[in-house]
Amino acid sequence: MVLEASILVLDNSEWMRNGDYTPTRLEAQADAVNLIFGAKTQSNPENTVSLMTMAGKSPKVLVTFTSDIGKILSALHNVAIGGQVSFTTSVQIAQLALKHRQNKNQRQRIIVFVGSPVEEDEKTLVKLAKKLKKNNIAVDVINFGEEAENTTKLEAFVAAVNNNDNSNLVTVPPGPHLLSDVLVSSSIVAGEDGSAPAYVSSGGGSYEFGVDPNLDPELALALRISLEEERARQEAASGGNKTEGGADASSTGAATGSTDAAATAAGGAGSAMVTDDDLLAQALASSQADGDHDMEGLTEEQEMQRAIQMSMTGNDGSAGSANKGGDFDEAMQDPDFMNSVLGSLSGVDTTDPRIQNVLQGFSSASNNTGDKPKDDKAKQDEDKKDDESK
Known part of the structure; x- marks a missing residue:
């Protein structure tokens, strides 16, 4: 498990009011932030995540590095839309925030959401990327909204900052899908083995059992244990029924001393066992036969x-x-x-x-x-x- 400090850089410009992503670009981004935070903290309990915005009067750090999802959700709720983004300035501030992380053993990663046009040219972006690579900072870019205009620039930026495939670019075109639906199977959320975290489902990044393990880890653990016990009980019961079917057939034949009853029970080992109603019906039929014989x-x-x-x-x-x-x-x-x-x-x-x-x-x-x-x-x-x- 990678020990890592990640800072999420959000786009909160005027472009985020658009509804081409369900329900809006800003809310789709907030859902993706929740997904990524859970993936990072689940992969390693010592991982921390920070949150900042790019637009407004200036880029601003909303939450310092933490593993508390409550702080992240509270900050997301208070994000205001306005202004234009400054990609290079925001990334440099994020680099400075990573430099002041408490645990210096954590690897450094910047995850940037780009939902509005990038004003900087490709040359400026490549220059910034080389500086980040020199400082061993990995960068993931989520390109959505204005992907047709930004894709070429961002591809050059990620290619320059990439070091041993530690940086990724995910381009998400608009459509009926959720942003988190695409990210859940991407290399940004996937673990080191390339698979998504166990608690993340393919349906919009929701949690297993509908419980966020970061908010209530004890409840999530109890539900998981309960599910495993129920599965084990059902497997044991299904296997026990097959074994008990043959045993009950033999014991029924021995107890009744009737050849026909034993044959019926033994033949039903692969199907249903002889019930009390069946035995009663046999007894009544036998008694009626005896009475008819006596009256002959x-x-x-x-x-x-x-x-x-x-x-x-x-x-x-x-x-x-x-x-x-x-x-x-x-x-x-x-x-x-x-x-x-x-x-x-x-x-x-x-x-x-x-x-x-x-x-x-x-x-x-x-x-x-x-x-x-x-x-x-x-x-x-x-x-x-x-x-x-x-």
């Missing part, structure tokens, strides 16, 4: 009997806590109880012959089992019927 080969009355039994027992075929063992069998044999239960169900007609056949089927099935003991009254009735038949 049954008549309509047998299906109705099974439905009644399941409604009065648990899903596993066991009776509820109030209807276990003999109590449940007795309830099934009680016609009044069964009629009351079926009558409480909506849409069930207890007088339907099919229902009556089902109830009789319960009674006959229970009698065939012989498990239910007969009470004394029922036994007496049977004995009486046997005696009569005899």
Whole structure:
């Protein structure tokens, strides 16, 4: 990184009122000053920048060498338009200001904005350039506004002051572009490797995240770190999803013990993983298949009997806590109880012959089992019927 002291020489003549550069020549120049100041101070924290004007009653130094962007912006706000420029006088005053810089280890550079006609002839400019080169002062010239008239003179001036390509001339014709748009990719703003500073974007010299690192370096650093962390998190998440897809597929197949489920999950490793909804749908389909299998080969009355039994027992075929063992069998044999239960169900007609056949089927099935003991009254009735038949 080059350790350098730069002085920006501004054109504030009457010509700077023109609007051929967006929004005016003066405001386009101020935007470029902000861009160059950021580029210089960003390349090396010990770099300093000074600011002066060329027109008015006489050239004037507005800000001495500083790294505080606030002083530069305040001075730009107070620049007044008026008078004509004196190129040679302004450059000589800038050379004198560089001589009094505090850090003598800093290289010397003058950056001149020329937006009005240069009155000096080419011979005078070349003579001044040789003097600057002798004092190891580099000069960058930004030629805009009156570039057709000034280009030849300024090319001769830069060629005379140039020493090992340390001086540059950038000519910017008028157009819809911003002045800073052209400068951001020029050799004036570019670093030693020829690339623009990292915080400078190609859209008008705005700062990364919209924050000037010179005004608020802590916020700019925090935003940059946050962006890097978010990128790292997204990369880790995208890589983790690919790895977890195969692991979850294997674990799902092992846990369910189902060949079809394992094949589905393994086949979906490259796509979407099996969700809870998918597993629930599989379970419902399996339970429905089991129920259909159990009902196969049954008549309509047998299906109705099974439905009644399941409604009065648990899903596993066991009776509820109030209807276990003999109590449940007795309830099934009680016609009044069964009629009351079926009558409480909506849409069930207890007088339907099919229902009556089902109830009789319960009674006959229970009698065939012989498990239910007969009470004394029922036994007496049977004995009486046997005696009569005899």
